[in-house]
Every structure is written in structure tokens, then in C-alpha cells.
Amino acid sequence: MKYQSVNRWAFNLWGGALDVREDALAPVTGHEVTVRVSHCGMCHSDLHIRAGGFDMGGGKLSSLERSGVKLPVTMGHEIVGEVVDVGPDVTGIVLGARVVVYPWLGCGECAVCVTGNEHLCMKAARNLGIQLPGGYADAVRVPHERYLVPIGTLQAARAATFACAGITALSAIRKLPETTADDWVAVVGCGGVGMTGVALLSAMTQAKIVAIDPDAAKRDAALANGATLAFDPGVPDALKTISKACNGNIAAAIDFVGSETSSSLAVNLVRRTGHVVIVGLFGGEFKMPLPMFALKSITITGSYVGGLNDLRELVALAQRETLPEIPLDVRPLSTVNQALDDLTHGRVVGRVVLQP
Numbered sequence: 001m002k003y004q005s006v007n008r009w010a011f012n013l014w015g016g017a018l019d020v021r022e023d024a025l026a027p028v029t030g031h032e033v034t035v036r037v038s039h040c041g042m043c044h045s046d047l048h049i050r051a052g053g054f055d056m057g058g059g060k061l062s063s064l065e066r067s068g069v070k071l072p073v074t075m076g077h078e079i080v081g082e083v084v085d086v087g088p089d090v091t092g093i094v095l096g097a098r099v100v101v102y103p104w105l106g107c108g109e110c111a112v113c114v115t116g117n118e119h120l121c122m123k124a125a126r127n128l129g130i131q132l133p134g135g136y137a138d139a140v141r142v143p144h145e146r147y148l149v150p151i152g153t154l155q156a157a158r159a160a161t162f163a164c165a166g167i168t169a170l171s172a173i174r175k176l177p178e179t180t181a182d183d184w185v186a187v188v189g190c191g192g193v194g195m196t197g198v199a200l201l202s203a204m205t206q207a208k209i210v211a212i213d214p215d216a217a218k219r220d221a222a223l224a225n226g227a228t229l230a231f232d233p234g235v236p237d238a239l240k241t242i243s244k245a246c247n248g249n250i251a252a253a254i255d256f257v258g259s260e261t262s263s264s265l266a267v268n269l270v271r272r273t274g275h276v277v278i279v280g281l282f283g284g285e286f287k288m289p290l291p292m293f294a295l296k297s298i299t300i301t302g303s304y305v306g307g308l309n310d311l312r313e314l315v316a317l318a319q320r321e322t323l324p325e326i327p328l329d330v331r332p333l334s335t336v337n338q339a340l341d342d343l344t345h346g347r348v349v350g351r352v353v354l355q356p
């Protein structure tokens, strides 16, 4: 079925509620593809996107508006669906194919994009669900067939979460050094992405995992997903307690929160020569005594979502072996505002996936 128009859940005011609107859809041209959305995951970033920016610390906010994002915005960047219309130049993708959509589109031409890292484009990001209309809709228009990864027989709701939570976790894990069975890796924050991190770490590394989250239900889910230990960061003397439980041998920490307290905990938890990967976008400022860089010889790295190749590899990995599964909370798209509210208040375990 070709869509001449599409129903999109969009906000037309920064911080405002989402309303459904009907937009005309021009006929596909060139390499364009229309995908009928069957599932779209909800990401914590959606809260920042709706708010219009990120907390940069010191009372400063980044602004999507200043960076050129125009209202109305249709969010949703974890999209799975069926190819229903293809442009005349499309090859290798057939009508009816079930695909997960890579949403982190760049200009395709700058020095970073040509290395395959379109998600880090230096020029003109064209992310689905931010600059371009995303998956909180009946259908989504994708500019080129190369952004589609067929999912075969994978469960659609799960494959949807690969496009952000999955590749964000995978690309952060890829930045860790080799670990042994005696090493520990700390996962700070066990929301949708952190939980995916726990699941992938247990499938991809030998190291033991210590999960850190204030929410007991999330800690339980992390233990079920392959973590050996789980702690509330609010316990008295958290740093000492967690370090001791891990024999003082935390080789790496991934901070899936990205707040001042979580990054400080992550940096202090790792042993000498430890690696810290900062992924979360909660916001704030990072402070650390400068001598500690040298004295501990630590490495601190940032990691933002992941590349198209990460998505292809994650789909292949999931087809090859059974990965531990993060909890999914599948809901109708018409309840998107309630779902955003639940996510705001930490009432979601695992990932919300919306269905039009």
C-alpha cells in the first residue's frame, strides 16, 4: 500500500504534548523508501528532544532550535516495519521486507560521514525522529535504502530497540579494552540502554558485571540479564562497598546516565588503568582532580549512539545467538503522552515499544 498521507504524533511547542496530525506524503523519488511502522521504541532522549535541548551544566542548555530543528517534531528513532513503497533507483530491498531503520543519518559527504560514522556528522545531521519525521507515525519516509537492515525472523519489537538502545550499548562496549574472567565491568544506570548493555556484555565479554541503579526492579532485571552483582548507588559508602565487592578490580565502567554523580562514581570505581565510557545524556558538568588522570592512568571516552555497521552487526549477532532479553513494555502509539510521562517519572522497566 502506498501512503499519500501519514498520521504522525508530533509536538508543535517545545515541551508540549504530542498531537496526531495528518501530513501529505509526496510520491517516492530516487532512492527513497516508505516503511509502514509496526513498532517504534521510546528512548530517554525523546524527553530531551521534546524539551528542546540538553543540560550542558552550569545552568546552560543546548538548543535544538538554534541548531536548526524545526517544529513540528515527530519523534521516534527505533523503527521497525514493512517496506511498502520504493523509489525507482532502489535496489536490494523488496516490497514487504521487514526492516529495522537506521535513524542517525548525516550529510553522507563530510570527512566523518565517509568513514561510515554518519551518526557523528560534522555538517548537517538528518536524524529520523529529530530533523526528519520519525516513527511515532503510521509510516516513515527513509531517504535511502542503505539505512534499512532486514530483520528476518527476529521479533519486531525487540529489533526496534536495536536502532538506538542496542547500537548505543554495542558501540560503548566496543570502546572497552579486552577483559578477563577476573575483571569486573560496572554498568552505571540500568534503564533501557543500560539494561541492553548488561545483556550484551554478558554475551560478548568474559568479565563479571556489576549493575548500579537506585531502582530495585531494574537491579533485579539486570541480575536476570547476566549481572553478577547489583547495587543501589545510594547505599552508605557506595564507592567503598561496591569496590570491595568487586575485589577492587573494576577494569571498566560504562556510565549510561551521564550525570555529575554517575560520572563521578564511574571514574572513582575503576582501578588504575581503568576505562570509563560516558554514554548517558542526563547532563551537567564533569569535574575531576587533574592529577588523577596521570596517577590512575585512566582513559575516559565518550560514545554517542552507533554506526550503521553496528546495527548490521547487532542484527547478525541476534540472528546467530540467543541474546539475553531486556524487558519490553509494548503499548499503543495513541498512549504516547502517557508513556513519555511514565518514562519521565522512572516508571518504566526496560523499553517501551509503541505500536501504531
Ligand SMILES: [Zn+2]
Pocket: 043, 044, 045, 046, 077, 164, 165
Ligand atoms: Zn535513543
Ligand SMILES: [Zn+2]
Pocket: 106, 107, 108, 109, 110, 111, 112, 113, 118, 120, 121, 122, 123, 124
Ligand atoms: Zn556528514
